[in-house]
Amino acid sequence: MARTKKIKSAARFGARYGKKIRHLVAEIESSSRAKHVCPQCKARRLKRVAAGIWECRKCGTKVAGGAYAPSTTAGKILMKVERLAKISEAEKVKEELVDLLEKKAEE
Numbered sequence: 001m002a003r004t005k006k007i008k009s010a011a012r013f014g015a016r017y018g019k020k021i022r023h024l025v026a027e028i029e030s031s032s033r034a035k036h037v038c039p040q041c042k043a044r045r046l047k048r049v050a051a052g053i054w055e056c057r058k059c060g061t062k063v064a065g066g067a068y069a070p071s072t073t074a075g076k077i078l079m080k081v082e083r084l085a086k087i088s089e090a091e092k093v094k095e096e097l098v099d100l101l102e103k104k105a106e107e
């Protein structure tokens with residue numbers, strides 16, 4: 001199939017749809033068709049199965065991710081928020097334990 005330097009995989013559309021849209025399609029397709037790093041075994045064998053589903057061809061792990069990339073900016077933010085929530089929860093438990101121990105020490 002025809003490949004051009006500028007628009008790579010979107011060259012199949014010929015001159016149709018406009019330059020900007022063809023450029024976006026090429027960018028998305030190069031990411032969705034590429035092999036990514038597996039979060040489980042760290043091998044560069046993660047492939048897209050369907051929108052949002054990624055499978056490792058080495059260890060067989062299936063993970064949910066972005067439609068065209070294994071992780072998205074929004075997903076990363078969500079994971080960070082979740083981690084911070086866990087940390088603040090652990091700190092609350094720790095404070096409660098310290099309070100309990102102080103009370104026992106007073107007795």
Ligand SMILES: [Zn+2]
Pocket residue numbers: 038039040041042043045056057058059060061
């Ligand atoms: Zn793997």
